[in-house]
Amino acid sequence: MLDDTLKSQLQTYLAMLRQPIRLIATLDNSETGTEMRSLLETIVSLSDKVGLDTTGTDSRKPSFVVARDGETTGVRFAGLPLGHEFTSLVLALLWTGGHPPKVEQDVLEAIKALDGDFNFEVYMSLSCHNCPDVVQALSLMAIFNPKVKTVVIEGGAFQQEVNDREIMAVPMVFLNGQVFGSGRMNVEEIVAKLDTNASAREASKLDAKEPFDVLIVGGGPAGAAAAVYAARKGIRVGVAAERFGGQTNDTMAIENYISVLETDGPKFAAALEAQVRHYNVDIMNLQIATKVIPAAEPGDLIEVQMENGGRLKARTVLLSTGARWRNVNVPGEQQYKNKGVAYCPHCDGPLFKGKRTAVIGGGNSGVEAAIDLAGLVEHVTVIEFAEQLKADAVLVNKLHSLPNVTVHTNAQTTEITGDGSKVNGISFKDRATGFEHHIDLAGVFVQIGLIPNTEFLKGTIELSKFGEIVIDAKGHTNQPGVFAAGDCTTVPYKQIVIAAGEGSKAALSAFDYLIRTPIAA
Incomplete structure (x- = not known):
């Protein structure tokens, strides 16, 4: 599960634990469950301050809680926190074990002062570079305020749950069952949304x-x-x-x-x-x-x-x-934002695995997005307004070598369509002939430059x-x-x-x- 280098680094971090912690796991016989057991056993083998309990009864399987010794609540990880989220796991272990976080003292005091019942669920993907900030912020809050509960859910391991809740962008945060926010947020932003007096102070x-x-x-x-x-x-x-x-x-x-x-x-x-x-x-x-x-x-x-x-x-x-990022400003874009319209292929691409997608924009960002998506999704359609792609030649050559990519140049996007809850297609016009086209798909990634x-x-x-x-x-x-x-x-x-x-x-x-x-x- 972890190579020797990662094990050595993790052992060094675990030596910083100041108090015992316990990993309480709810496992199953799935491939992810087997991998989770292996990961947890590896962690336990690297520190005498970490114990493992496999008698958990959480409804999400496989999952595990990082808790202080003698307690049963803490930060719960549903699915494997690897990839970009491995750091989030390490920090949860350290903070639960008493190692002080590197945040301002007034932020910690604001977290501790939050009053109410806050049950957070944050959906992430392992390739999302925006997710760790949100995961770590909500983990910190759960560790330092017992009124905050945080579950970190890896979307790939709980695909049915992701589909049922129509999650098409990560990070996606729910608070007490209702959508709280999506996209990158840090701990100060989250606390400010919960603390109504923070702005005046x-x-x-x-x-x-x-x-x-x-x-x-x-x-x-x-x-x-x-x-x-x-x-x-x-x-x-x-x-x-x-x-x-x-x-x-x-x-x-x-x-x-x-x-x-x-x-x-x-x-x-x-x-x-x-x-x-x-x-x-x-x-x-x-x-x-x-x-x-x-x-x-x-x-x-x-x-x-x-x-x-x-x-x-x-x-x-x-x-x-x-x-x-500049918006394409066509009907459907705002209506289906985070419901199939996305702006970050690295973050949200895994949510469209096996589905058909489009990228609007043929510059470096657009072509790079299409190349990345092509390795995840069924098919990518690139729509470029100009008569030719504007990306660097090395990227264009790579794009044209991919079997599941179609490129339309001299094409004007006219509408992003949907069924009322999520994207189901895109319409564009051939600027040379005026002919209108429509493609059925599940996701549209907008990559058309910047606005100051x-x-x-x-x-x-x-x-x-x-x-x-x-x-x-x-x-x-x-x-x-x-x-x-x-x-x-x-x-x-x-x-x-x-x-x-x-x-x-x-x-x-x-x-x-x-x-x-x-x-x-």
């Missing part, structure tokens, strides 16, 4: 902060690079970000960042945040900017208003709000016709003291390495502005 904390020399709005590669470069100047730097790492959190493979041969997005995002924290930058996560109030005169403070009502002040502001996150700047900061922040060669916007960098700007080629360089440049420009601009009285 957070706004007060923001209002009380002293003005920053440089306030960076956005925590992707551009914002992270800007924070490092600004902090190294010895000035007061803050980062207000919806989620640190930005789009890189949703990127599976990164193979073109210079000096890093290969990594994945979540690892890259974690490394960005670690380096920024190394310089004692004030990182404010879960913050969405809604307004920038420019300085009345050069040297006056600039204000940034947040969605929770709080305001941050700074001598300079650097906007690096990035971009998000700049709506909140309209009327304040100059934007291009595409919604990008207009900047000059040094990252200046049209407002004194306001700079911008990355995918939200007019700089061409939206790439991680370019965003990082632009963020560094904009930070240096902001510092130059600071030393040349006297502070207003």
Whole structure:
């Protein structure tokens, strides 16, 4: 089940247990049940602080609970927590065994203060790189608050359950039997949804902060690079970000960042945040900017208003709000979002195993998505608006070599159809002949590029016709003291390495502005 390297690593982690724990298993004779027994026996063999009880009676088989010794409740894993979720299993073992989690103390206190009955079920797939954040957040909550119950369900092992609940996107979270949320969420977001007073408290904390020399709005590669470069100047730097790492959190493979041969997005995002924290930058996560109030005169403070009502002040502001996936904007897309319409093939692809799917978009993202899906699903149809695929030649050649892929170029998607509860097909028009086509399928993956996150700047900061922040060669916007960098700007080629360089440049420009601009009285 685990190779020697993983066993050695796991044994090292289990040595950190501070108190005994028990694995309470409900097994069956299925292949997954046999593999689960083997996994649990391996874990027990690596630490004298872990015991195994196979007399569990849970309705989901196979499953097991990670519990403190002498207790019967804890985090339950239904199916095998391997792949991306192996880390989630290790952390559940450590936290249950008394090893402290690496989260802020105020987050732990907020978890412990939650009052009510919270029964969470989170569905995940082993190839989903967004799922571990949600699984680990809900596991942490169950371990530190006895009123929270968490079951982690591997969709592949409980396919009938997934079909019955019409789950077509992961991670999917149910609370007390009702849909709570889908997609990537961290523990702060989940707690904030449960704690109705959290928003007001957070706004007060923001209002009380002293003005920053440089306030960076956005925590992707551009914002992270800007924070490092600004902090190294010895000035007061803050980062207000919806989620640190930005789009890189949703990127599976990164193979073109210079000096890093290969990594994945979540690892890259974690490394960005670690380096920024190394310089004692004030990182404010879960913050969405809604307004920038420019300085009345050069040297006056600039204000940034947040969605929770709080305001941050700074001598300079650097906007690096990035971009998000563009919608195709046809009938059926919003109606069937997460019901067959998906945007992440790595996360949701396994849910369409053996089914027919389509990918809208023929750029690198679209072709890579089609190649990945072709190894899982019955058939993939690629629909590209342009007269030819725009992806790199090596990807196009790979795509054309696959026997279960059909490509339609010069094709305009006109509708995503469904039966009222889930997707059942897609319609598109041949732009050359005007002929309409319809294909029966179960899933549609939208991969048609990005749209900048700049709506909140309209009327304040100059934007291009595409919604990008207009900047000059040094990252200046049209407002004194306001700079911008990355995918939200007019700089061409939206790439991680370019965003990082632009963020560094904009930070240096902001510092130059600071030393040349006297502070207003």
